[in-house]
Every structure is written in structure tokens, then in C-alpha cells.
Amino acid sequence: MTSSTVAGQGHGTLADRAYRAISDRLVTLRIRPGEPINDERIATELGFGRTPVREALKRLEGDRLIVSYPRRGTFATEVQIADLGYLSEVRQQLEPLAASLAAQRAGEDDRGVLNRLSAQLADASDGGTDLIRLDMTVHRAIYAATRNPYLEDTLVRYDNLATRIWCLFLDRLPALAGHVHEHGPLLRAIIDRDAEKAAALAAGHVEGFEAAIRGVI
Template sequence: MSAGAIPVEPLAEEETLSLGERAYRRLRESIVQGTLRPGSRISERRMASALGISAQPVREALRRLEQDGMVVTLPRRGTVVAEIGPERLAELGRIRAALEGVAAALAAERMAGEDLAELAGIVRGMRTATAAADTEALAELNERFHAILQGATGNLFLVKSLEALRAYDDLGRLRALGSTPKDMPKALREHASILAALRARDPALAEARMRQHVLRSLTTNGVLAPPRRDR
């Protein structure tokens, strides 16, 4: 041990989170997973008892969830889980596609070389996972790809806005049938084409490709209806 070093293990992420943040994540996950169903009432006191914490962190979590649109406060009923129907999910999906496109455009202008190299490594990993039809690995790699790209924008408001939409994206995926193996090569090609646009430092192309990718994935997952074809 070096001189002056403190013999204490660093805190894990979960230990550094406030009780309000932990309660928020737990409740949001319960809503996304369907444990807390639409229309069910959430009692601050009972939820605090279930989580083993005081009512204040639960109150803080519910305020955030209400801002996210995942719970609502109704007269004479209190706080209930919001009804999030197909139209609402489709609307939020289009908003996410637009914001993801803006993020790709900004990243094309601002992304550092090491971030581009990391994205290239992720795409290589996607190629391997696609060949093996490893959906779990692909989901993790996809999450990393988008997180790195969004972080490269340097725009905290944009990143926070996309984080707020993530639960709806998860909810949409759980309600849908999910991607099939035949969709995996398509997603791989789309990520590779987005990376090519980022490398070319072409904001318009990066935005268009990202937006197309998100809309296509939402259509595949059943969140958006397929585009109508005029006869």
C-alpha cells in the first residue's frame, strides 16, 4: 500500500445512490416489468414499508415518476400507475427517434477519436454476437453503442431527455413480440452505417441513419405501425 493510502474499499454504485434514487429506480423497474400494473394505486406509506425506508424518499421518487409520465395523481384516488397505451408509446417512440437523430448529428461533429474506436469495437462485437444469435450480448452492446454516442454530444439536457424516455422504450419492448433472428443482421448493418457516418463527420447523414434505425426497430417491436404503402 502506498504512503498516505486509506485502507478502505471503494463504494459500489448502489451504495453511492441516494434512497430517493434507489426508490425511483425500483419503482420504475416495477412499472416497466408489469409488477405495478396500470391503474394500481401507490400508497406512500405502504410502499415505504415494503422498501424498508421512510416515506420521504418514496415521495421524491413518485414526483420524478410523475414528471416522467409513469404515474398520475387523481382526485380521491391519490397516486396511480399511468395507463400507457399503444398510441402513447408510438408518440414517445417518434420523439425518441428525433432526439436520437439529433444526438447522432452532434456526435458526428464532436466525437473524439477514442470514442469512435470504441464504437468500432462494439460493432465488431455485434458482428460476433449476430453470428451466434446471442440476443443478450446484442442488447448489452446496443445499450453501450447508444450510451457512448449520446455521451459524446456533451449535451446533458439531451442525454437526460433520452434517459427519461428509456423506460417507455423498455415497456414497448416488453409488450411487443420482440425481434427475431432475421432482424439481427439488419440491426448490425444499421449500426455499421451510423458508425460510417460518424467517421465521415457528416451530421446530416448520421442523423438520418440513426433516425431510420430507431424508427425501424420500433416498427419491428410493434411500437409503431408499418408505414403505409400507397397503391
């Protein structure tokens, strides 16, 4: 499931495309926590067959975005605020590692992507889901630049779960637009191959996110 960016949903198999489309709905809470998941209805809405949708749902269950119960059905997982600390423990270790590796390993294509995202960040002002999707795209570009598919895969999953918590409190956290713009200096550090600075900025970003959420719960 590497390089599962929010952008680029036209790439990959039908199951890959269904996975990205459904994941986006779950992460941004267009499918609400606890909402039942009907594979036939989703297949119709997305224009996919039921087989790729079912394959996608199996992957999403492994990502802890949905849960299936015998004889009850499949549901979007609830957003557990108690998980914030657990997620932060992992991300505080892995996000700085990813930033450092990206600074060391990013190729010219990666650096081109990061430069374009840096320009998008400079122009971004919307505090809604469009900004959230940009935040997710930035994270995934950094993860891809690590050239470590296992680290990339792991961080995409944890970033998805953290983003769901953010979306749950979006109307109470307007200042988090600034949280997304913090990626500007981080991207610049990676582009400049400053691994130490990139790691420090990534660590501060995770800490700031957790502090902001805890400030409203």
C-alpha cells in the first residue's frame, strides 16, 4: 500500500483506487465514525464493482479504519481520543526519522514534488478539508522520499488515524491552519538536505499537534 497519496487516485488497480477513495472518506469523516459500511452502495457511488470494493474494505480493516462484526455488519471505527497518546508515541519516533531519511535520500523527482507542495502551502489559506488533504499529501510525499516502503506504509496508517482525530475537532481548531503551514520550513529543510533540522521540525510538528488537540478536549 505504499505511496497511497490522496492525490493520484487514478493510479493502481481498481482495488487500489477504491481503497484510496474510501480511505479519504473515512479519514475526513465524510463517512462518520460508527456509520455502517454497505459495499454495494459504496460500489455504486464510486462507480466500482463490488469485488474491488470488498478487497479495499479488507485493507481498510487492517488499517483500523473499519471494523466487521459477525452477523452485525461492517462499520467505520469510532474515533477514540484515548488513542491520541498512543499515536503520538509512535509518530514522535517515526516522523523525525522519516524527515531525516527524506532529507538524505530524496531524488530529483522527490525534490520537485516537495518544491511544488511548498508553493501550494504558501498559497493555501482554507482551513477546511482541502487544507487537510494538502496536509496529508505533504506527509505522504515525505514518506515516499524516505525510499523505505515499510516506514512509508506504517506512517500512512498512523497519519490517517491522527487526521481523523483532527477532523473530529476541526470546527474547534481554526488555528490548526497554521499547523499545516509549519510544513513549509520542514519541506525546505528536506529539499536542502538538512537532515538534522528536518528531524527537529518534524518532532515539533507532532508535539504541537497533540498539544493543540489536548487543548480542546
